[in-house]
Amino acid sequence: MSRMVLHERNMPYVVKVGDQELHLCACGLSENKPYCDGSHMKTVDESGKIYLYDHDGNRVELGSFYK
Numbered sequence: 001m002s003r004m005v006l007h008e009r010n011m012p013y014v015v016k017v018g019d020q021e022l023h024l025c026a027c028g029l030s031e032n033k034p035y036c037d038g039s040h041m042k043t044v045d046e047s048g049k050i051y052l053y054d055h056d057g058n059r060v061e062l063g064s065f066y067k
């Protein structure tokens with residue numbers, strides 16, 4: 001079964017644990033989940049549209065979210 005998951009955030013969540021600062025992936029593209037690996041940089045130019053990313057990080061625009 002396949003499932004499409006919508007991720008609207010294009011930056012990680014920053015969580016402090018003791019002295020450590022963790023960057024948790026919120027864009028859904030990290031290859032090192034739950035941690036951010038910088039892949040969210042591919043999403044910085046997204047705006048008001050729906051995109052599909054394949055496993056190689058290639059992006060396809062599916063259309064406008066708010067029609």
Ligand code: FES
Binds near residue numbers: 011041
């Ligand atoms: S937030 Fe997903 S890779 Fe950075």
